[in-house]
Amino acid sequence: MYSPRLLTQSRMFHKLTALTLLFGALAVTAVPTNAAPNKPDRGNPHSIVSSDGSVPAASDAGVHRARGESFVLPESGTGAAVNSTAKDAPVAPAAVPGQEVGIESVIGTDNRYQIFGTTSYPYSAIVHVTSSIGGCTGWMIGHNTVATAGHCVYGTSGWASNVTVYPGRSGSSLPYGSCSYTTLYTVNGWVSSRSPEYDYGAIKLNCSVGYNTGWFGFRWTSASLTGQPSYISGYPGDKPYGTQWRSNDYVRITETRRLFYANDTYGGHSGSPVWNDEASCSPCGIAIHAYGVGSNGYNGGTRITEPVFNNLLAWRNS
16 A cells, blocks of 8 residues: 555656646647748649749738629839839740640731830730740739749749849830849649640749839639630730730630630740720739640630639739
8 A cells, every 4th residue: 555655756756747748749749930831732733833832821802803703903003114224135935835836826917016105004014024944924913923824934944043024125125124033833733734724823023013014903704705805915036026016806715724816926925914904804814825826726825713813812912
């Protein structure tokens, strides 16, 4: 039989053991404040993949809903020029890995026309993109965020390097200077399979030039877009270097994740906004141009569906 002293010592030992186990368990499950960011869901083709491993949180900030669609409103900006001595070395247009590589995208008579007033909105919000991958186009969707094609930020050799954007460029005239990047974004469906249905991405800038240039709105709807106007403006490689050219047409075919149109484009136009002017949102992007003429006879781009919309929003608001 235990003595009172031994019984007391035994009880103290068991209490200390229990406390040790409790604090040990807490130490194992504690999450440090500098923990690595969440990894993308590799089973989801719209799962975000980024050059720095970060995964921006979903956000509803700035979303408007009307007439069965969701949209983010555009902003025209101040238009103020930026004093800059920026210069660049010309690069060839980015090639599209996989489907429809190198097929000329002028359909019949070339109806493109040059935009000389690139400091006028919305042309000021369209940017020339240069990088190790080549020349592309992008469009401001916030004060420091550019939407573009996935193959303009992630190519056959991985992430692009030396990424620079020139907003509202007109040849050698760089009214808003240039910006570099902090993070590049695309999605698992592009990185893992190079699918044209997921060929979209974004560039997070190291500047806030969008306050000067303005930015586009963008929207999604589950309804067919066939018959709606399609406007495209960007930086094609078959025209004088760094000049912006526009083409007007309308959506000819609506697929679940892609839109097709007869707008004339060329290599270097990849990443251009496909937009139109609706009463609720003008100008508002409906797709991201990425491909030349395919088997259906039309040029095409990645449609802004709800998952694409949500990713653009998360990138813009990050």
